[in-house]
Amino acid sequence: MIIDDDAALQLVVSLHRLLRSLRRAAPADGIQPTQTVLLSLLTESGPARIGELAARVPCSQPTATAAVSGLEATGLVLRESDPTDGRAARIVLTERGAQALVDAARAEAEVLAWRLGALGAEEARAVVALGPLLRRLAEAAHDGSDPARRA
Structure with a gap:
């Protein structure tokens, strides 16, 4: 089954809105969104140079440097030496x-669980069942098959 670009766009917009609203509802004790992404990348892949992190976020190297400096100042x-x-x-x-x-993710998960409770049981189960599929889509970007990475 092929999904058209408009349907994919609507899904992307919805996912961004959901994540932004979860982060606003459960702020991560002063950790900025780019910093959260950096912490996540370090969790997934281990130690890395700033340039590598900037490329994977993606953001500019000065942005990554500033984000890392803030994380370093708070001991995160x-x-x-490489x-x-x-x-x-x-x-x-x-x-x-x-x-x-982990604390930031748990806080966001609590908000999401509360919001899922506002849906019908069948709808909530359908949303939760998407978790493994969304993870596979996220991991596809790292296996070399993502067309955006082939340029």
Whole structure:
């Protein structure tokens, strides 16, 4: 089955609106959205250079540098020498950073659970059942098959 671009656009807009509204309803103790993405990337992939993180967010390197500096100031990440190049630094997630990400996700999940309760039981089950499919779609961007990554 092929989905047309307009249907895909509406899904993207809906997902963005949902995520923004969850983040507004359950703020992550001063952690900015780009910082949340960086913490998530470090959780998924381990230590990385700022340039690598900027490319994966995606954002500019100065934006990534500022976001990392803020995370470093609050003890959520730290810099360590890159073992392959002593002149470079890698950004490493701290235990406190990992816990901050979990706490933010749990707060958003609580809001989402409350909102799902406003739906009918069948609708709520249908939304929850989409979780594994949405995860597969997110992971497709990292396996090399995503056309946006092939340019």
